[in-house]
Amino acid sequence: MSTRFDCSDPEERAAGVTAAAEAVRQGRLVVLPTDTVYGLGADAFSPAAVAALLAAKGRGRHKPSPVLVDSPRALGELTDALPDAGRALIEAFWPGGLTLVVRHRASLDWDLGETGGTVAVRMPDHPLTLDLLAATGPLAVSSANLTDHPSPQECADAHRMLGDSASVYLDDGRTPGVLSSSIVDVTGPVPVLVREGTIPAPRLRAVLPDLVHA
Numbered sequence: 471m472s473t474r475f476d477c478s479d480p481e482e483r484a485a486g487v488t489a490a491a492e493a494v495r496q497g498r499l500v501v502l503p504t505d506t507v508y509g510l511g512a513d514a515f516s517p518a519a520v521a522a523l524l525a526a527k528g529r530g531r532h533k534p535s536p537v538l539v540d541s542p543r544a545l546g547e548l549t550d551a552l553p554d555a556g557r558a559l560i561e562a563f564w565p566g567g568l569t570l571v572v573r574h575r576a577s578l579d580w581d582l583g584e585t586g587g588t589v590a591v592r593m594p595d596h597p598l599t600l601d602l603l604a605a606t607g608p609l610a611v612s613s614a615n616l617t618d619h620p621s622p623q624e625c626a627d628a629h630r631m632l633g634d635s636a637s638v639y640l641d642d643g644r645t646p647g648v649l650s651s652s653i654v655d656v657t658g659p660v661p662v663l664v665r666e667g668t669i670p671a672p673r674l675r676a677v678l679p680d681l682v683h684a
Contacts, residue, residue: 474625474639477503477598483642487598490638491605498637499523501614501628502602503645504538505595506567506668507621508628509611510636511538511602517581520610524583526635528617534583535610536569536590540603545591548574548608555678556656562677565595567668571655582610588657598642621648654681 475486490500490511497519500511510526512519514537523535539545542560546552549572556570569592574585582589591608594600603609613621614628614636622628625641652674653664663671664684675681 472629472634472637472639474629474641477640477642483598483640486638486640487602487605490602490640493637494519494606494609497522499526499632499635500602500638500640501625501632501636502599502611502640503596503625503642504599504611505565505646506650507623507645507648508614508625509538509599510614510628510632511609511611513606514582514608514610515578515580520580520582522635523610523612526632527612527615529612531583534585534589535612536592537582537608538599538603538611539591539593539608540600541593544603544608545570545572545593548572548578548589548591550575551657553656555654555661558677559654559656559661559674560593563669565593565600567595567649567651568592569651569653571653571657571664573657588655590653592651596642598640602640621650623648654678655684 475482477483512523551573574589623645650667652667652669655662
């Protein structure tokens with residue numbers, strides 16, 4: 471049975487972060503707010519937990535889960551190949567609505583789906599989520615909805631869709647918006663804008679003039 475924590479109350483917030491971190495360590499799923507929509511999170515290094523995340527959403531392995539981190543340093547532990555373009559984007563837009571596609575370390579013991587050796591990583595601009603990430607390490611996080619259903623801005627909407635698939639719900643009120651993060655792939659010779667989202671292309675090009683559209 472799932473537990474919801476009202477994170478507008480400081481005591482419940484602290485208890486919720488503790489409970490969510492423990493659930494993640496046990497391989498269970500949690501629902502958390504982000505600076506876009508509510509997300510469904512799992513230990514990125516637990517193949518069973520990531521598989522449960524994809525199953526809860528009704529999502530196939532051909533759509534691997536992105537990963538959230540609490541700092542650029544945490545990203546540095548996931549990749550040996552962060553080019554200057556990626557560093558420039560991080561300096562300009564993290565934390566915030568920018569997802570970077572990088573090549574992950576071959577030695578990492580994880581299975582996010584059919585990634586082709588890459589991973590999409592973001593540092594969200596949300597204090598509660600950053601506190602949770604600091605306690606858990608990198609989380610595989612996808613929007614807390616069933617596939618082909620609207621991404622939820624309210625915790626209650628996430629619960630209606632996912633029910634007891636998630637053990638802990640961190641309710642921090644309505645999230646800022648449904649517009650997704652912008653995605654830039656920095657694995658090739660030039661940076662590629664895969665998806666234009668909360669950060670428009672002109673702002674990205676102000677940092678990376680050679681950015682091209684996918």
